[in-house]
Amino acid sequence: MFRVTIRGTFDGLSDADRAALLAGADAFVAAFTEAGTFTGDAGLSAFTFRCQVPADPGDGEREATERAVAALDAHGYPYRILRVAVTDMRDIKIRRKGRRH
Template sequence: MFRVTIRGTFGELNDADVLTGDDAFAAAFTEAGTFTGDRGLSAFTFRCQVPAGPEDGEREATERAVAALDAYGYPYRILRVAVTDMRDIKIRRKGRRR
């Protein structure tokens, strides 16, 4: 599993692009992706969770996250992309000292 965070800016939005009240605007990592943004809806952060195959890397995860972003149909410009491979995350449990 990969978690991809895309920071960007929206292009010109028209009246048909209704962004407020959309379920996509809750801060969480989901396969469909979610947005958070500034009050003026110019800058945004898009969070997407991407399944990982045994041979998949950051490039494939980024491509799938961008495809999820494209599915919303909003005009955008990507500023930065961060990818976390959840397979590499080690969890330390409290109370287990050695």
């Protein structure tokens, strides 16, 4: 599983796009989902898009980025990408604290 964060700017949103984004905006919902979630500023100029992408055994950051951009494209808003960060969750190690008595 990959978690991809795309930071970008909206580029020429229509009034309908703005209304849809504002109606669906919830600053407290910044979850990684397969469809992706947006957070952004009140003026809808900049955004952060968070997307969770399934990983096949041979997949790397390039494939994860391509799938996340496809999820971003599916929303249909015009944008410009500024930065992409990819975290391979397969590499994350969880340290569990032992129980103390």
